[in-house]
Amino acid sequence: xxxxxxxxxxxxxxxxxxxxxxxxxxxxxxxxxxxxxxxxxxxxxxxxxxxxxxxxxxxxxxxxxxxxxxxxxxxxxxxxxxxxxxxxxxxxxxxxxxxxxxxxxxxxxxxxxxxxxxxxxxxxxxxxxxxxxxxxxxxxxxxxxxxxxxxxxxxxxxxxxxxxxxxxxxxxxxxxxxxxxxxxxxxxxxxxxxxxxxxx
Numbered sequence: 001x002x003x004x005x006x007x008x009x010x011x012x013x014x015x016x017x018x019x020x021x022x023x024x025x026x027x028x029x030x031x032x033x034x035x036x037x038x039x040x041x042x043x044x045x046x047x048x049x050x051x052x053x054x055x056x057x058x059x060x061x062x063x064x065x066x067x068x069x070x071x072x073x074x075x076x077x078x079x080x081x082x083x084x085x086x087x088x089x090x091x092x093x094x095x096x097x098x099x100x101x102x103x104x105x106x107x108x109x110x111x112x113x114x115x116x117x118x119x120x121x122x123x124x125x126x127x128x129x130x131x132x133x134x135x136x137x138x139x140x141x142x143x144x145x146x147x148x149x150x151x152x153x154x155x156x157x158x159x160x161x162x163x164x165x166x167x168x169x170x171x172x173x174x175x176x177x178x179x180x181x182x183x184x185x186x187x188x189x190x191x192x193x194x195x196x197x198x199x200x
Contacts, residue, residue: 041101046075047198048146049191050122054110054162055081055153056183063094064184065151070098072195077102078117078148080110094184114150114165122148126158126166127190129179133171136190141197149190151183 036044051065051074062084069077079085085106086092086099107113114124123145141147150166152158163169172181172189181189 038101041070041073044073045200047073047195049074049194049198050076050078050117050146050148051187051191052078052110052113052117052124052148052150053080053083054150054158055156056083056151057154058183059084059088059090060094061154061182061184062088063091063096063099065187066091066095066098066102066104068184068188068191069102070095072191072199074102074191075146077104078107078113079104080107080113110150110159110162111165114148114162117148120146122146124148124150124166126150126152126163126169127172127186128152128158128163128169129171130163130169133169136170136172136193139170139193141194143197143200147194147198149187149194151187154183 049072051069053062053065056062056065062079065077066086068074083106084091086095086104088099091099105113107116117124125147127149149170150158150162152162158169170190172186174181
């Protein structure tokens with residue numbers, strides 16, 4: 001009986017594979033994906049979003065910011081305070097060359113970066129757990145606006161004075177024991193949210 005059941009399961013699996021939309025799911029190569037060249041990327045229209053790194057210590061996290069910015073063709077990455085800057089072998093490990101494609105700028109003080117972005121017409125939001133924060137699922141991205149997202153230090157988060165200078169805070173709801181995501185993971189989540197509405 002067990003042997004017959006095994007045969008039946010095998011037939012069901014085989015039929016599923018034949019009828020499944022995933023039956024011929026071949027991984028794409030770099031050629032299949034028609035990736036942009038560095039020159040094409042620099043000339044291409046950018047998604048009107050800037051990542052602002054507020055004293056993010058890990059160079060691997062900085063590299064991940066660059067890679068995410070490249071993936072969604074963001075306008076740039078603004079590095080502030082103790083945040084490391086290219087050229088850096090550690091940044092390159094996670095950026096994989098995206099530090100060459102994505103425009104970046106350094107500010108000694110995050111607050112000055114926020115003020116400069118406001119002057120350039122960006123709506124600046126902190127990604128932070130704060131009173132009155134907007135849950136990411138409830139946040140409405142206006143396709144006619146430019147945005148800057150401030151991401152904070154791995155231990156202390158976004159500085160309070162920087163949070164105060166922002167329009168508001170966006171929060172990613174969490175349901176475990178930590179209520180803490182790696183900052184580069186959080187960056188990917190929030191940038192994807194904006195990119196869905198802003199990429200045309």
